Every structure is written in C-alpha cells, then in structure tokens.
Amino acid sequence: GAVVSQHPSRVICKSGTSVKIECRSLDFQATTMFWYRQFPKQSLMLMATSNEGSKATYEQGVEKDKFLINHASLTLSTLTVTSAHPEDSSFYICSAGRVEAFFGQGTRLTVV
Amino acid sequence: AQSVTQLGSHVSVSEGALVLLRCNYSSSVPPYLFWYVQYPNQGLQLLLKYTSAATLVKGINGFEAEFKKSETSFHLTKPSAHMSDAAEYFCAVSDRGSYNTDKLIFGTGTRLQVFP
Numbered sequence: 723g724a725v726v727s728q729h730p731s732r733v734i735c736k737s738g739t740s741v742k743i744e745c746r747s748l749d750f751q752a753t754t755m756f757w758y759r760q761f762p763k764q765s766l767m768l769m770a771t772s773n774e775g776s777k778a779t780y781e782q783g784v785e786k787d788k789f790l791i792n793h794a795s796l797t798l799s800t801l802t803v804t805s806a807h808p809e810d811s812s813f814y815i816c817s818a819g820r821v822e823a824f825f826g827q828g829t830r831l832t833v834v
Numbered sequence: 835a836q837s838v839t840q841l842g843s844h845v846s847v848s849e850g851a852l853v854l855l856r857c858n859y860s861s862s863v864p865p866y867l868f869w870y871v872q873y874p875n876q877g878l879q880l881l882l883k884y885t886s887a888a889t890l891v892k893g894i895n896g897f898e899a900e901f902k903k904s905e906t907s908f909h910l911t912k913p914s915a916h917m918s919d920a921a922e923y924f925c926a927v928s929d930r931g932s933y934n935t936d937k938l939i940f941g942t943g944t945r946l947q948v949f950p
Contacts, residue, residue, distance in 0.1 A: 728877070756937060765924065765942045766878075815877055823868075823928075823938055825877035 725749055726818050728826025735806055735833055743801045743829045745772075745816030751796035752818035757789075760813040760828075772799040772816075806833040836861045836927045840941035848949050853912040855944045857899075857925030860906065866928035867908045868938065869899055871921050878924065884908060895919070920948045 725748040735741050745755055753774045758766040770791055771779040778791035788810075790802040799818075803810050811833045817823040841856040859865055866885050870878040882893025889901040899910045908925060925941040 726877075763945075765940045766938075768937065768939075771937065813875075817878075817938070822880060822883055825870075825879075827877045828875065830875060 726816065726824045726826045728816055728829055730829060731827055732830045733832070735831070737807055737833055738805055740802055740804045741806055741831060743803075743814055743816075743831075745799045745801070745818070745826050747797045747818045747824075750819075752799075753796060755793060755799040755816055755818045756823070757791065757799075757801050758815045758817065760815060762813075766815060769801075769814075772801075774799075803831065806831070808833045836865060836939050838925050838927050838939055838941040840923075840925050840944050842944055843942065844945050844947065846947040846949060847915045849917055850914050853897075853910070853915045853919065853946065855910040855923050855925075855946065857908045857910065857941060858906050859908060859925075859927050861927060867899075867901065868926045868928065869893065869897070869908075869910045870924045870926060872924065872943075873921050881910070881923075915946075915948045917948050917950065920946055922946075 727746045727748055729744045733741055755772040757769045759769050760766045768781050769784045772791045772793040774793045774796055780786045793799040813828050813830050815828040816826045837860045839858045868883045869881040871881050872878050881897050882891045884891050884901045892898045897912045899908050901908050923944050926938040
C-alpha cells in the first residue's frame with residue numbers, strides 16, 4: 723500500500739521556538755494532505771487541509787499564523803508550529819490519499 | 835454534516851472472545867466508512883473500508899464490519915480476540931460529496947483491552 727512518512731517522530735523544544743514537521747508521500751503524488759492533532763487519549767481533530775501550490779484551508783478555531791502549512795511539492799507538506807508553548811504539546815499526524823487515507827507515523831511534540 | 839459516534843470508550847474482552855466495537859454514523863449522502871487501529875505513539879493503520887460495494891467488509895487481522903443503512907451502523911467485529919488486538923480503534927466517515935473525498939471525520943475512539 724501507499725506510504726506516508728512523517729518526520730521527526732519525536733521532538734522536544736523550548737517555549738518560544740519554532741518546530742517544523744514534515745509529511746512525505748513516498749510512492750504517490752498528493753495534491754492534498756491533511757494535518758490532525760491528537761490530545762492524549764482523545765480522537766483526531768482535523769487542523770487543516772494542505773493544498774499543493776495554494777494556501778492551506780484551516781478548520782475553525784485553528785490559528786493559521788500559529789500553525790504554518792506549506793505544500794510546495796506533490797510529495798511534501800510541512801507544518802511549522804511557531805512560537806511554541808507548552809499547550810501546543812500534542813501528537814500531530816498527517817495523512818494523504820484519495821478515498822483511502824494513509825497516515826504518517828505521527829510526531830510527538832513536547833514544549834518545555 | 836457527517837458525524838460518527840462510537841459507543842463505549844473502553845471495551846474489555848478475554849482472549850478468544852468475540853470483539854464488537856460499535857459505530858454509528860450520520861450522513862446526508864451515502865458515506866464512505868472506515869475503521870482504523872492505532873497502537874501507542876503510532877499513526878493509524880487502516881483495518882477496512884466501506885465504499886458502497888459489498889455491505890459486509892472484510893479487513894486485515896481477521897476483522898470485519900457490516901454496513902447497515904437502516905441502522906446507520908458500521909460495527910466492527912472479530913470472532914476471536916488476540917492479545918495483539920489491544921489498541922485504540924477509530925471509526926471514521928469520509929466527506930464523500932466534496933472534492934476532498936479523503937477528509938475524514940473521526941469518532942472518539944474505543945480502547946480495546948484483551949485479557950488472557
């Protein structure tokens with residue numbers, strides 16, 4: 723099946739710094755990718771839809787200036803958490819695919 | 835708008851027992867439905883999907899689910915639980931009617947525990 727690779731799998735950063743998370747589709751082209759956030763023992767909440775060559779579409783309540791999304795190629799989308807704070811600590815997961823979504827391994831972000 | 839409800843945040847079964855995880859959906863159009871499994875600190879793995887073909891869908895690891903339109907349900911079952919089935923399970927519905935057909939709306943998840 724199709725593979726979506728997410729990097730890094732874990733990251734610890736200091737409060738106030740920025741963190742970039744990459745999501746790559748390894749064996750297919752993805753004009754659209756999705757970014758989810760998952761709090762401990764909770765479900766996945768869609769944050770935004772990443773569109774290749776155009777602006778991302780953010781879900782209600784998600785700060786676009788806080789969570790910068792760039793989809794510069796058909797195989798790569800990046801999520802940058804800017805000026806991270808401890809409340810941004812979470813598990814972030816990306817997905818790509820048509821009809822069937824393939825998920826990355828997730829990134830555990832801890833802001834200290 | 836589409837939505838998914840998973841009844842029971844925790845389900846516990848004995849090894850070898852039947853597994854039944856419940857999922858009900860709400861959709862204004864015929865939905866695409868999915869079951870995913872998540873192991874700790876990992877992404878999601880697709881177990882099975884319904885995309886308007888056969889109503890009884892067989893997936894990986896011995897799981898299957900039946901789409902019942904009259905009950906708006908898509909319950910996940912496995913005849914005999916294995917210790918390795920212990921994980922978090924998510925039911926999801928796809929926004930089929932729009933361009934972003936792979937935009938998923940997830941249920942709240944059900945944690946399956948399997949006891950020896």
